Amino acid sequence: MKTKNSNEFPPLSPRLTGGRIQSAREIRGATPYAEIENEPAPNLIVDAPLPNALAQGIFWAQYRVENVRIVPVFGKGALNASPRVGHLHIQVDDVPWWWADASDNNTIDIAGLPPGPHKVKIQLVDANHNVFPGQVVTLPFTVPDYDRAKVYGHAH
Amino acid sequence: MKTENQIELTQPVAPRRDLAVRTVVASFALATATLPAIAGDRSTPVTKEDPDAIRPFHVNVPEAELVELRRRINSTKWPEKETVGDASHGVQLATIAFAQSAKDIRGASPYVETTNEPAPKLIVDPPLPDGLAKGIFWAQYRVENVRIVPVFGAGAAQTSPRVGHLHIQVDDVPWWWADASDNNTIDIAGLPPGQHKVKIQLVGANHNIFPGQVVTLRFTVPEYDRTKVYGHEH
Numbered sequence: 001m002k003t004k005n006s007n008e009f010p011p012l013s014p015r016l017t018g019g020r021i022q023s024a025r026e027i028r029g030a031t032p033y034a035e036i037e038n039e040p041a042p043n044l045i046v047d048a049p050l051p052n053a054l055a056q057g058i059f060w061a062q063y064r065v066e067n068v069r070i071v072p073v074f075g076k077g078a079l080n081a082s083p084r085v086g087h088l089h090i091q092v093d094d095v096p097w098w099w100a101d102a103s104d105n106n107t108i109d110i111a112g113l114p115p116g117p118h119k120v121k122i123q124l125v126d127a128n129h130n131v132f133p134g135q136v137v138t139l140p141f142t143v144p145d146y147d148r149a150k151v152y153g154h155a156h
Numbered sequence: 157m158k159t160e161n162q163i164e165l166t167q168p169v170a171p172r173r174d175l176a177v178r179t180v181v182a183s184f185a186l187a188t189a190t191l192p193a194i195a196g197d198r199s200t201p202v203t204k205e206d207p208d209a210i211r212p213f214h215v216n217v218p219e220a221e222l223v224e225l226r227r228r229i230n231s232t233k234w235p236e237k238e239t240v241g242d243a244s245h246g247v248q249l250a251t252i253a254f255a256q257s258a259k260d261i262r263g264a265s266p267y268v269e270t271t272n273e274p275a276p277k278l279i280v281d282p283p284l285p286d287g288l289a290k291g292i293f294w295a296q297y298r299v300e301n302v303r304i305v306p307v308f309g310a311g312a313a314q315t316s317p318r319v320g321h322l323h324i325q326v327d328d329v330p331w332w333w334a335d336a337s338d339n340n341t342i343d344i345a346g347l348p349p350g351q352h353k354v355k356i357q358l359v360g361a362n363h364n365i366f367p368g369q370v371v372t373l374r375f376t377v378p379e380y381d382r383t384k385v386y387g388h389e390h
Contacts, residue, residue: 057331072339089345095329097291097346103337105306111323111363112331129345 032069035082042068042084044124046108046137056151057143059110059120063088068124068132070104078127086132089123100129112152115145266303269316276302276318278358280371290385291377293344293354297322302358302366304338312361320366323357334363346386349379 030036043066053060068086078085087102092110098121101108110120117140124135238245264270277300287294302320312319321336326344332355335342344354351374358369 072337090333091346092329092331095326096348097326097344099324099333100343100345101335101337102339103306103335105336109334110331111334112325114330 029066029069030083032083039082039084040067042066042086042124042132042135044088044122044132044135044137046122046139049120049139049141054141054143056146057111057113057115057148059113059118059141060107061120061122061139062107063122063137065124070102072102074102074127074129076128081127084126086124086126089125089129089131091121091123093118098123100125112148113143114148115143117142263300263303264317266317270318271316273316273318274301276300276320276358276366276369278322278356278366278369278371280356280373283354283373283375288375288377290380291345291347291349291382293347293352293373293375294341295354295356295373296341297356299358302360304336306336308336308361308363310362313364315361318360320358320360323359323363323365325355325357327352332357346382347377348382349377351376 025031030039045064045066047062050060065086068084070087071085072087073081073085074087087100088108089098090101090108090110091098108120108122119138119140121136121138123131125131234249237249242248259265264273279298279300281296284294284296299320302318304321305319306321307315307319308321321334322342323332324335324342324344325332342354342356353372353374355370355372357365359365
């Protein structure tokens with residue numbers, strides 16, 4: 001057991017389909033209990049918004065990250081946490097403000113979008129809210145016409 | 157002893173613990189003084205050889221008194237925590253509050269279904285002024301009688317204990333977002349100087365508002381140097 005760190009994967013179980021079952025580590029990343037030297041750069045992946053939801057003015061986009069753990073841990077003191085921690089900033093259309101999402105909740109959910117063109121900008125940021133270089137995904141999309149009162153009732 | 161509870165403060169202990177034990181006894185003496193219905197049993201013989209020896213002390217408390225005491229403690233309306241770090245607003249709450257159980261603070265166990273769960277409740281604190289000065293809305297929130305979890309849809313709407321999440325809407329934009337993080341504090345940044353409002357709704361798994369559980373916070377962001385706070389990216 002000389003496993004020094006990070007990049008050595010444990011033996012993998014065979015998979016019924018002839019491939020192999022991917023390990024927990026491959027899917028979920030390194031253990032948070034062991035510090036990592038030279039952790040690779042963080043990476044943000046966002047899927048296209050789900051079309052069924054767009055038809056009701058709802059933006060549902062799944063995301064995942066690599067080489068960073070999304071956790072509600074903030075501030076300068078957390079910048080040196082290893083493995084790296086961070087979260088998302090999400091900004092819609094041309095409003096000048098954005099919100100922080102540290103939930104790692106699989107899917108961004110924005111509802112009530114009126115018909116027409118929109119864009120959602122998703123940034124992967126460090127604990128101190130600085131964007132990891134290049135880790136910005138902007139999704140432009142169009143919401144088709146729909147009956148707002150039917151979808152949302154009159155409360156909105 | 158069918159209806160009475162006996163509490164025995166006893167055990168001869170090392171002399172240096174004398175003071176602590178005496179304090180407990182004294183507190184009990186005070187309790188009996190303020191609750192006349194509690195009768196102290198003072199029949200324990202005093203040893204003449206060593207009048208300072210620690211000796212058993214018994215009180216017999218009728219169960220009905222304990223039930224009534226619990227009822228009164230539970231129905232006490234505790235004040236909000238004072239906003240200062242000293243006693244300038246009076247006795248500090250933390251020094252007088254009873255130790256609250258995990259259930260008191262965190263709510264019912266999710267493993268046990270609840271019948272007649274009380275109505276859900278959303279509490280949102282005012283935004284923190286330090287954040288507003290930089291165009292940042294930080295407002296702490298908490299809920300009662302609902303667990304905020306990322307569980308959605310009609311199938312989850314009947315879950316017991318109840319589950320739900322927040323919908324958050326800013327200013328006059330027609331859209332909102334879902335926040336199922338239970339992350340203590342809502343964080344919205346980059347707000348330009350001027351008047352704003354943030355509407356927070358507590359909704360069920362199927363995104364319907366729990367009746368009345370909407371908090372709208374109106375606030376003003378003072379002038380600030382946007383470039384200095386956010387750099388040139390924003």
